[in-house]
Amino acid sequence: MTLTITPLTPHTGVEVTDLDFTQPIDRENCALLRRAFAAHHVLVMRDQHFTPDQFKAAAQLFGEIQPHDKKERHVPGHPGVDYVSNDQIENGRRIIPGETFHTDHSNHPCPPKATMLFAVELPSSGGDTQYVNMHDAYDDLPDKTKRRIEGLKAVHVYQSKYSPRPLGQITEESRRKLPDPGIHPLVRTHPENGRKALFLNPVRMESIIGMEDREALALIEALMRHATQKKYEYRHKWRDGDWVLWDNRSVMHQANPDYDMSERRYLYRLMLKGETPA
Ligand code: SIN
Numbered sequence: 001m002t003l004t005i006t007p008l009t010p011h012t013g014v015e016v017t018d019l020d021f022t023q024p025i026d027r028e029n030c031a032l033l034r035r036a037f038a039a040h041h042v043l044v045m046r047d048q049h050f051t052p053d054q055f056k057a058a059a060q061l062f063g064e065i066q067p068h069d070k071k072e073r074h075v076p077g078h079p080g081v082d083y084v085s086n087d088q089i090e091n092g093r094r095i096i097p098g099e100t101f102h103t104d105h106s107n108h109p110c111p112p113k114a115t116m117l118f119a120v121e122l123p124s125s126g127g128d129t130q131y132v133n134m135h136d137a138y139d140d141l142p143d144k145t146k147r148r149i150e151g152l153k154a155v156h157v158y159q160s161k162y163s164p165r166p167l168g169q170i171t172e173e174s175r176r177k178l179p180d181p182g183i184h185p186l187v188r189t190h191p192e193n194g195r196k197a198l199f200l201n202p203v204r205m206e207s208i209i210g211m212e213d214r215e216a217l218a219l220i221e222a223l224m225r226h227a228t229q230k231k232y233e234y235r236h237k238w239r240d241g242d243w244v245l246w247d248n249r250s251v252m253h254q255a256n257p258d259y260d261m262s263e264r265r266y267l268y269r270l271m272l273k274g275e276t277p278a
Contacts, residue, residue, distance in 0.1 A: 003029050005036050012133045012251065013042040013234035021048055021058050021243065030061065037062065037114075038192040041250035042131050042234055045243045048118065052078040055118050055243075055268045062245065063272035066112040069105065069158065071174045075268060084117070084255070085266040086127075088168055095168040098255040101132065101228055103248045104271055106156040106201040109182050113274030115253075116245040119238045121266040126259030129236045129244070131251040134197040137227035138187060141198075149186045149223070152211075156182040156204040162217060163203045183209070186223070188277040190249050197250055198227055199277055227252065238267075248274065 003019040014036050019029060037043055050058065052075045059065060068074075068082045075081045088095040104115050117129070138146075158178050159167045186208070188199045200223055208216035236244055246253060248271075259265065 003032060005032065007040065008042070008044065009234045011136055011232070011234075012040065012131055013044060013236070014040040015044045015046070017045075019045065021045060022050070022054050025061060034062070037245065037247060038190070041133065041247045042236070043245045044236065046239060047241045048243045049241065050118050050243065050268070052081040052268060056081055056270060058243070059116055059270040059272060062114060066105065066108075066271040066273040068269075068271065069107075069174060069178060070168075070170050071177070072171050082269045083120075083266060084269050085264065086257070086261060087264065087266075090166075090168055093166070094257075094261060095166065096255055096257040097168075098129075098253065099257055100164045100203065101130075101224065101252045101254045102201045102203045103199065103252050106184060106199070107158050107182050107204045108179050110276050111182060111184070111274050112248055112271035114245055114247055114272040115269065116243065117267040117269050119240055119242045119267050121264045122238050122240060123259035123263035123265050126256060127238060127265045128256045129238070129253055130256065131234045131236065131246060131253045132228050132232040133234075133251055134199070134227060134232075135190070135193075135195040135250055137229075137232050138196050138198045141226065146187075149219070152186045153183050153209045154186060154205045154216075155207045155209065156184055156201060157206045158204070160202065160204050160206045162206070162213075165203065167203070181206070184277045188249065190247075191275060191278075193250075195250075198223060199249075200224060200227065200252065249277070
């Protein structure tokens with residue numbers, strides 16, 4: 001059976017139906033999924049029933065797993081499967097992973113090309129994930145801004161001193177294994193769809209090479225304001241059993257902390273290895 005692909009917005013996100021992800025996927029459907037991923041950046045499948053191992057096997061259809069920097073935060077009994085949840089409180093403050101717009105693990109010289117989540121437990125309302133299309137955001141920039149940012153490179157560290165939020169504690173062992181900072185262009189070209197995209201992450205961007213910090217921060221803020229406009233957004237409203245895969249080279253994302261924190265939000269999470277942004 002050939003799977004069906006239905007757009008969720010004109011620019012970002014498709015829903016995939018008529019596919020049982022726990023069964024082997026034939027070559028034709030694999031190719032369709034990969035093409036949809038490159039063209040639409042966010043793939044959604046409803047009503048899945050993954051065990052942690054099945055979730056991992058589904059991830060591996062799209063590439064090789066990129067381990068999380070926080071080695072200690074994995075599904076109990078499954079060191080190869082990470083999770084996000086709202087249960088972490090540090091110094092009286094709740095840590096919501098992914099709470100502001102970002103792209104994942106950009107502190108790596110080769111940041112992950114993709115990330116996926118599977119909804120295991122959700123609050124009764126809220127907790128949506130927002131995605132913004134960084135290709136369209138780049139395309140719409142005035143030519144003058146395009147010329148200004150072409151060739152600029154930013155230093156991405158584990159947590160920028162200018163980060164809008166704390167990333168939470170990391171064990172000494174995990175910290176020792178962190179990579180050297182990533183030095184990435186502000187504009188990258190997607191290796192599969194050939195489109196340019198803004199590549200921004202205020203959580204990790206510590207500086208722009210050759211620029212005073214004040215000027216760099218003002219530029220990043222202006223680009224972020226532009227890129228996070230509603231017209232670039234696909235907002236995913238989670239349902240139990242949802243599986244969502246997104247392309248970190250094409251979208252930024254953020255998790256919404258707008259729900260009752262006495263309710264648990266718990267999703268399996270994995271990332272896939274990427275290439276040097278160019
Ligand atoms: C993340 O930033 O990877 C998590 C997003 C979410 O929990 O919605």
